[in-house]
Every structure is written in structure tokens, then in C-alpha cells.
Amino acid sequence: MRRAELYIKAYPDKKLLEHKAVDVSNYLQKVGRSDNILDWQFRQVVDAIRNLFQLVTVEWEKEFDWKYWMDSSQSLSESHRTIARSSSDKSNTDASFNNIQQDNHAVREKYADIRTALITEIRRRDYSISTEQIYDMWFVRFIAYHDLLDPKKMGAVEVINFLEYLVMKRNVAVSTQNQALNALVFVYENILHMPLGDMGEFVRAKRPKRMPTVLTRNEVEKLLHHLKGIHGVMGSLLYGTGMRLMDCLRLRILDVDFDYSQIIVREGKGKKDRVVPLPKCLDEPLRQQIDKVKILHDEDLAEGYGEVYLPHALSRKYKNAARELRWQYVFPSGKLSLDPRSNVIRRHHLHETSLQKAIKNAASKAKLLKRVTSHTLRHSFATHLLEDGYALIFAPAKSAYTTSM
Helix, strand or coil: CHHHHHHHHHCCCCCHHHCCHHHHHHHHHHHHCCCCCCHHHHHHHHHHHHHHHHHHCCHHHHCCCHHHHHHCCCCCCCCCCCCCCCCCCHHHHHHHHCCCCCCCHHHHHHCHHHHHHHHHHHHHCCCCHHHHHHHHHHHHHHHHHCCCCCHHHCCHHHHHHHHHHHHHCCCCCHHHHHHHHHHHHHHHHHHCCCCCCCCCCCCCCCCCCCCCCCCCHHHHHHHHHCCCHHHHHHHHHHHHHCCCHHHHHCCEHHHEECCCCEEEECCCHHHCCEEEECCHHHHHHHHHHHHHHHHHHHHHHHCCCCCCCCCCCHHHHCCCHHHCHHHCECCECCCCEECCCCCCEECCECCHHHHHHHHHHHHHHCCCCCCCCHHHHHHHHHHHHHHCCCEEECCECCCCCEEEC
């Protein structure tokens, strides 16, 4: 009730039946700029306003993208996959330890120095945040499995015992066992300086042969029909370009080239840049989305915000770039967030779970019996091009993406 009353007071001269979707969006943007509101409070605001207009029964309420605003309440964590990872001192790495779900308190306390060295080395090599999390997690599990025994007193035999336990007792997939192996080899070789050498034969998980899920053109059409608002644009972009989930979320305005009908994907998988095609049918939806971002960015600047995360050392090299429109994310969050490492309030991109949940819900509404994820759209994109007789050539960023008959 209190949240709904605050919304009504924000528009004293306007009857509720006269309100439009833009009024709600403007209000939520204003509330989302407050650095005092917590995630659960922001979700409460969104839910209260939604209930209010369901009672009033206005036409636009069912089409309004309430889910987008709910998903915008996600705060950035230390382990967020996009925030800066350039710092490698102990104070920063210690803070990130608390965000690993499988962490063991006793291991963290006893071997904090080794874990600090591990994360520092990973960041020095500029590995992805996912690699950092996974390697740290497997080191913790390995030590916990051996009852906190000093890793310097263990070697290949103990590592093999742990890897076989994962297969025999935990029944893990081959990729999971390989992750654990790679992590422990890295720790022993680069942190403890005790290479494991030839480990010989040991029980390995069997790799099943599975075919990727591919939707028919009709199924894709049904799925995209049930993706509304910003999620609809993102889903269409995944299918129309073949981008991965994080490629789409991290997309910035300067990387969309309407004249050449292409998009430059920066630092995709393997830290490689590449070019993907931009279908003409997505020109107008993307232009409209960028126009919305411009309005939002101008409002942020007027409020004293407007900064976005820049990778590597670009923020030091180009002092004002973080506030420029071209560097803004194409799919920004509806709420400002505090970067836990720099303590700077920024507008980040939407959280990855936002689109994942939207696609899952859309597949359910479309009554698709196949297991549908964001990556399914990428597989469908490639399959449908091949069905049309095109050979796919993903060229490096310096040249254009091409297809040949």
C-alpha cells in the first residue's frame, strides 16, 4: 500500500485511468537511480505498481514489461562476469571468496594465501571470471576431500583419487572431470610449482554423444512471438545473428553498424573479436532500442550518473569515455548498480538470468516440448542457414562476416 501511495503522489494532477506505460517507466527509472534502495525493495515497488494497475484495469497493463523491471533489481556481485578484474591485491581477492557457493570455511581460512595467489595469477593472465570461479572452487573441493591436508604434501596420487571419486561416486560428466583436472594441474604447476607430471591411466568419465537442440522455423516464430519488449528484441537478435548470450548482453552502441548491416562482437569466446550479420528486419527494433537508451542516458547524466563499465584500462586512457553514449550498453538494466570493486554507481547491462528466464517462459507459453535455451537460438540460426544452402564463415573483426552459396 505504501509503495502504491508513493507512486500516486508522484503524479498528483493525473488520474490513474489516464496513466500510460511511459509514466510507470519514468517513475521506476527515477526510483532505480537511488543508491539507497535495496533489490527486494525495488521488486516491491514494481509489484505494488503492477497490482495497482491490475485493480484499475487499464489496457496497457498486460503488455507492459513488468518482468524487465523485476529483473533489473539484480545487484552486481564480486563474481559478476563483466565487472573489472584488473586488481589483483589480496583485499580484492579475499572479498570474492565469499561469493563462491561451494566454498568451505575451514579451507578458506587455512589456505587463504594459496587461493589469493591462485586468483592473482588467473587475473594476471586475463582469464575469464568463469575460469577464476571454477579453478578456485575445484581447489577448495580437492582440499576438503582430503580432510584439509596441506596440498604441498600431496601430489598426482591424491589428485587421481579425487578425480576417480568424482566419476565413481559423484557420477559427474566428462566436462566436469576435465574442469577439475585442469584446475588442479594449474594450481600445482603455476602456484605450488610442483608439476604433477605424467599421471598415467585413471578412471575417466565417458563422453556421451548428444545432438544439439534445433527448433524448426515455425517453432522459432512461436517462441519469438511470446518474447515481449526488450527480451523480444534480444531473442530476435540471438536468432538473427547467431550471437551467444553474453555477446548480446555486453553489446554496446558503438558496435552496431547499421550501414554495413553488421555487429562487431568484442572479446567473445576465447577473447576473440568477430563480426556477425545484422538482418535488415532488426534495423528498426534496434534503432528504437538505442533511442530509448539515449533518453535514459541523458536522464542519468542530468542526475549526475551516466557512467558505464569500460574494459581493461580504457577508463584511465579515455577519461570521459565512460559517460559517452556510444559506450553505453544496448540492453541496459532498469536500475543503477554499485560496482562492488570500484564503489562507482553505474548502469550495467541486464543480468544474464533475465533473458534465460524470459526464453524459458516463452517456450512454455508456446507449448514447445523441446528443451529451449538461449543457445538453442544460436544452433537454430546456423542450421537454418545451412538448410538454405549457405556456408558459414565467421571472419575476424577486421573483415566482414560472409556467407557463400
